[in-house]
Amino acid sequence: MLEMQGLIRFFDTGFILKMFFLVLLFSLFPVAEIFILIKASEYFNIYLLTSMIMVLSFLGFLIGYAHVHSTIKHIKRDINEGIFPEKKFFALAGKFAAAALLIVPGIGSFIAGLIILLPGINIKTGKLLKGGNRQKMKEVYEYLKLYDF
Numbered sequence: 001m002l003e004m005q006g007l008i009r010f011f012d013t014g015f016i017l018k019m020f021f022l023v024l025l026f027s028l029f030p031v032a033e034i035f036i037l038i039k040a041s042e043y044f045n046i047y048l049l050t051s052m053i054m055v056l057s058f059l060g061f062l063i064g065y066a067h068v069h070s071t072i073k074h075i076k077r078d079i080n081e082g083i084f085p086e087k088k089f090f091a092l093a094g095k096f097a098a099a100a101l102l103i104v105p106g107i108g109s110f111i112a113g114l115i116i117l118l119p120g121i122n123i124k125t126g127k128l129l130k131g132g133n134r135q136k137m138k139e140v141y142e143y144l145k146l147y148d149f
Contacts, residue, residue, distance in 0.1 A: 033106035057105045060113060064099025067117060071095055079144050089137045093129045094122030 009015045040049055071092045078085040094116055101113030116125050130137075 029101075029104070029106065029109050029112070032108045036107055053105045053107070056107065056110050057103055060099070060102025060104075060110055063117070064095070064102045064113070067095045068092065068099055076144075079141065082145075084138070084141050086134065086137060087123055089140070090123045090126030090130060093126035094124070095126075097125055097129060098122060 037049060071088060075085050075088045075092065078088065098113045098116035101109045101116065104113075116122055
């Protein structure tokens with residue numbers, strides 16, 4: 001359910017500007033991909049390139065799922081032991097972003113996803129995405145402690 005504070009943020013022009021810049025940043029990936037495909041098509045058959053990109057997307061799906069699944073498993077283990085896994089929550093958010101980039105067809109997005117999967121970078125990416133809201137993560141931690149994994 002959407003919170004009232006979350007809805008009110010959409011009336012803040014500064015927040016809207018940040019969101020539009022984020023969309024603009026992500027729009028650079030398709031432009032770069034088109035440029036790479038045009039240049040690569042001078043050397044390779046377009047059908048070969050298309051199949052390579054689809055294989056990379058499927059490989060990205062497998063890599064992304066493996067990383068997210070592993071992190072969730074570690075978070076569950078920590079919760080069962082009574083440890084608050086703050087860094088692992090951030091890493092999970094970063095790995096979700098990396099998995100999304102790995103699945104999106106294209107060489108540039110695949111490379112960006114692999115870079116975000118690097119240790120430390122996924123935590124920083126997760127902090128950037130989550131905004132470092134420790135209180136919300138504490139609530140999620142308390143909520144997950146109630147469930148038997």
